[in-house]
Amino acid sequence: MNFIKKNCIILFSFLVLAAALLIAAESDFENLQTAKNIAVYEGLVIKRIDVTGEVRLTKDQIINSFPIKAGSKFQRTEINEAIKKLFDTQLFDRVAIDANREDEGVVLNIVVAERYIIKNIEYIGNKRLSRTALNDAIKPIMRTGDPYIPQKLNEAVNAIITNYQDKGYLKAYVEPKVIENNESSDVTIEMNIVEGNxxxxxxxxxxxxxxxxxxxxxxxxxxxxxxxxxxxxxxxxxxxxxxxxxxxxxxxxxxxxxxxxxxxxxxxxxxxxxxxxxxxxxxxxxxEGDKYYFGDIGFKGNFIISSENIQKDIKSKKGALYNYTYHMTDYQGIQNKYSERGYIFRQVIPVITVNEENKIVNIMYDIVENDKAHIENITIAGNTKTKDFVIQRYIDIKPGEVFNTAKIQRIQERLYNTQFFDNINLGVKPGSAEGLMELTLNVSEGKTAMVSGGGGYSTGSGFKVFASIKENNFLGRGLQLGLSGELGETQKRIAVNFAEPYLLNLPIYLGVDLSYFNEGVNTGYEIGTDSFGIPKYSYYTRHGFEGIVRLGYYFADYYSTFITFDTIVQQYQQWHDQGASAAGPNYVLSDIKKYLVHRINKKDGSFQRWQSDWFTTFIISYSLLRDSRNDYLNPTKGSFLRGIADFYFGHTQLTRLNLTGFLAVPATEWLSFAFYGELGQIIATPGLPIQNDADVLYYLNPFEDVRGWDTSKYTIFKKNRGLSTYDMKAEDGSTDSWSYGRAKVRFFAELRVPIIPKTLGFVTFFDAGQLWMPGSTGWNQDGDAHTYPSQFMDIKDIFDPSQYIYSVGVGIRLTIPIFNVRFYIAKRFVYNKNDVGFGKGLQDFEGDTFTPLGAWFGRGWGIAFTMNHPFY
Known part of the structure; x- marks a missing residue:
């Protein structure tokens, strides 16, 4: 097309201009004493550092950006690295060092040729696209205030043309013009645009x-x-x-x-x-041609990796229909096997012979292994706030090690997960000798300080407002500091937290959290309706203070282990508007009710609330974690597996065991599957009976854990099937049941489709879950008992599909680091094990009626809306 010819002419012109500028820059360096053997200065003390060639920048600015300071010793390797560091700022067209002896020491002279700065970018002839749109198109390449780099100009031109083409202007072309101002050392770039039809x-x-x-x-x-x-x-x-x-x-x-x-x-x-x-x-x-089939798949030239080892991962099978994707996957897989062992100079040449008569494609992979490559040096650039040593924490490959592509890919993932950087580019270039490679890491820092606030509605806690101030990279040292507050209908909390992820620059995590909380716990028993006809439920309140100290250790590639010391000082209350009466607390868990012994009256003598004494609980937790997710907020591949044992002492006395697992599997370039499983069990601590378990009983939040269910229908489900529930007594002696448990199983599977990558996505899901009260048959009435049975769930119950509640549906996931919103439309169903055959056991829940959505979809459909719920 015509615009391609014009751009070729433009590109050629700018290459000539760049060469002329380079020749001019070279003249500034002709007087450098490059012919000297600077080895004679090795080990001498650097007395002073001077600067030559500065125009716009001051000498102090350049010296402050130079990693080596006066008083240090002259070492060629460190000076070479310092030159690279200065050059990587992109503020200079050339950087070099001149050295001279002085008083048994050496004086360094930093010789620079500064790049011009882009003063302005002007657009002429643009009618269809605004200046803002064009600036956005070239922003990743160049913008006002950046150093002017001629090589990037053509990239910017192509970005503008591509933007026009995407809008349907296929014949658009751009003629750029650079206007230099030698006095102010800046340039104005004119983009002359012909849009076309x-x-x-x-x-x-x-x-x-x-x-x-x-x-x-x-x-x-x-x-x-x-x-x-x-x-x-x-x-x-x-x-x-x-x-x-x-x-x-x-x-x-x-x-x-x-x-x-x-x-x-x-x-x-x-x-x-x-x-x-x-x-x-x-x-x-x-x-189109004819169909072809795979013939012989062979390997030759491989000595380090056996043919059997290679063959086991080969997808192409003799006699199968030819598949180009399988062929390329095999080719890349062989290369990866060698790269992961350090043989990055290997050559894998697929030699293809085709039997046209029988339509057979034979492939012989001719492998030249060559020698291993080693890392000579690792350079870091682009970081202006984050200290180098913070970045180096996440680089688990060191100079001298074998070049390992899998490790290098992991470096990028680990750095992205810090949330410090918007962009991370890893580059490789030849080192000083054959077999040595230099790894370059160029980062673009993002905002690590976040101030946020908002409000909304959560099905778990009603209406609430919240605010948070958080710095994830305090002082550029990777320290985490935060202050948060939440005020809602049933939840109030203020917390301050501090964490040093790498204590003493070792793989040791130290975190401290301090908080005050006031939490209303919904018992699930309906005690009336408000003025709008919305059901009101019985509640009790737990409020107090919590202090947590966490110690962790990272090891291997994906593993970490933590021990946590947690102290909770709390008090229980039930207020008159939460269901309590002057005669006593009403419809709360027995473990809570037995402590609500102090009646508090208002000033006029009328009843206000029942409350307990203050209680202290100590918790020691141990966890082991393996996390290989590529993104902890929106993972598309990788896994997460965590086992936790919580040992409670004091007011609450028991052991709580939890195992959670998550797996993300990419289906295509865009789609991914996500699977999550959770298994929990409360048992007695060896030698001690279970005591006061109400605070830590498992709760299956039907709005969020099995999406689309509600609390009343879940309790009906358990009663209909004779499954144990947790009974609550009212002051009149009547009882009501609520579905808490000492054992829990939960599972979900999702297909995720991104709309805005890493932020907004569409999801389809399948959920299943259940709670059990081991040691009980039928309804479980704890009464005022002080201790309870310690027994694991019956394993056969886990594999009984008729004991679970299920849901399927679709929804939207909005994920921002401190603000997650989920909106789902879900269908409830159950499994009847008396039916046989595929799908015959799945049916509507017998307790369902037609919901508002039922007019369109049928029985059992519901809406689930949650905020800040920790879905992976």
Whole structure:
């Protein structure tokens, strides 16, 4: 196209200009004493550091940015690294060092040639796209205030053209002009834009396709026809990729010789009289060929890794239909096997022979192993706030080690999970000798201090407002400091926390949390309705203070272990508006009720609340964790496995065991599956009976854990099946049941589809869960008993599908580091084990009625809305 020719001319012109600037810069360095053997200065004390060539920057600014200071010893390797560090700021076109002896020491002279600064970027001729849109398009490449780098100008031009093409202006082109101001050392860049007419793809036609329909092939392409569901945008680079996708679609189904022979573009005016918009018709001519099959798959030249070891991961199988994706996966897999062992200079050459008569594709992988590569040096650049030693904590490969691609990939994941950086680029370049490689790490820092606040509604805690101040990288040393507060209908909390993730720069975590809490605990018993007709439930309040000290240790690649010391000083209360009466507390768990012995009256003598004494509970927790998720907020691959044992002493006396696991599996480039499982059990601490377990009983939040259920229906489900519940007594002697438990199993599976990567996504899900009261049959009435049975859940119950509640549905996930919102539409159902056959046991819950959604969907449909719930 014409704009490509014009851009080639522009690119050539700027290469000539860049060469001229480089020659001019070289002249500034002609007087450097590069011919000297600076080894004679090795070990001498650096007396003074001077600067030559500064224009816009001051000498002090340059010296302060130079890692080596006066008083240190002259060491060539450190000086080379310091030069690189200064150059990586991109403020200088050239940086060099001149050295001279002085008084048994040495004087360093930093010789610099500063880059011009971009004073302004102007756009001329843009009518369809605003200045803001164009600035956004080139912002990742250059912006006002950046050093001017000629090589980036063409990238910016291409970004603008691509932006126009995405909007349908296929013939747009840009002619840039750079205006230099030598006095102020800055440049003004003019982007002269010729937009052309809007062009949209009106039709994509395939020719020669007999095995797959045109619609099937169109679905493989990102280029779409203009219509209701697509805007018909055309991008030349994306279309080239589309041709590859179509050929790959054939090749994955055995058509080894399939190809796109020709493409014809036809432009026509949408309205020949107005001539302001054009349609593009694309004709794609295909040769399909015959189906081919895999023949022999072999290996030669491999001595370090055996053929058997390679073969076990090969997806291509003799006799199977040829599949291009399998072929490339095998090819990449062999390379990865060697790269992970340090053989990055290996060569894997697939030698393909085709038997045309029998349509057989034989592949022999010719492997040249070469020697191992080693890391010579690791350089860090781009960090202005975060200290180098903080970044180095997450780099678990050191100079001298074997080059390991898996470890290097893990470095990037670990740094992203700190949430310190917006972008992390890992580069590799040859070192000073054959077999040595230099690893370069260039980071772009993001905002680590967050001030947030808001309000909303949670099905678990009603209406609430919250505020938080958090710094995840305090003083650039990776320290975490936070202050948060929450005020809601049933929850109030203020907390301050501090953490040093790497104590003494060792893999040791130290964290301290201090908080005051006031929490209303819903018993689930309905005691009336408010003025709006919304049900009111019986509550009790627990309020007090909590102090936590956490000590952790990181080891291996993904493992960590923690021990936590937790002290809770709390008091129970039940107020007159929470269900209590002057005669006594009402409809609360027996473990709580027996402590509510102090009646508190108002000033006029009328009843106000019942309350307990203050109680102290000590908790020692031990946990072991393996976490390989690529993102802790929105993981698309990796796993999480954690086992926790909580030992309670004092007012509450028991042991609480929990095992949780999570797995994310990428399905495609965009889609991913997520699986979560949780297993919990309360037992007695050896030698001690269980005491006062109400504070730590498991609770299956039906709004969030099994989405779409509500508390009343869950309790009905348990009663109908004879499953044990936790009974509560009223002052009149009557009882009501509530579904707490001393054992818990919960599971979910999700298909996640991103809308805005890492922030907003669509999800479909399947949930299952249940609670048990081991040691009980039928309803479990604890009464005023002080101790309770200690027994594990019956294993056969875990595998009985009729004991679980289930839901399926769809929803939206909004994930921001300190603000998560989930909105779901869910269908409740149960399993009847008396039915047999696939799907026959699944049916509507017998206690369901038609919900408001039922008018459209049927029985058992509900809405679940949650905020700040810790879904993975």
């Amino acid at each position: 809007e062009v949209k793809v009106s039709s994509i036609r395939f020719h020669g396709n007999t095995h797959f329909s045109a619609n099937e092939l169109k679905r493989q392409m990102s280029t779409k026809e203009n219509g209701f569901m697509a805007l018909g945008k055309f991008n030349e680079f994306k279309f080239e990729d589309d041709k590859t996708k179509v050929v790959k679609y054939y090749a994955d189904r055995g058509y080894y010789r399939a190809k796109v022979d020709n493409v014809k573009f036809t432009y026509q005016w949408r309205d020949p009289q107005i001539k302001n918009e054009q349609d593009l018709i694309i004709d794609i001519y295909i040769t």
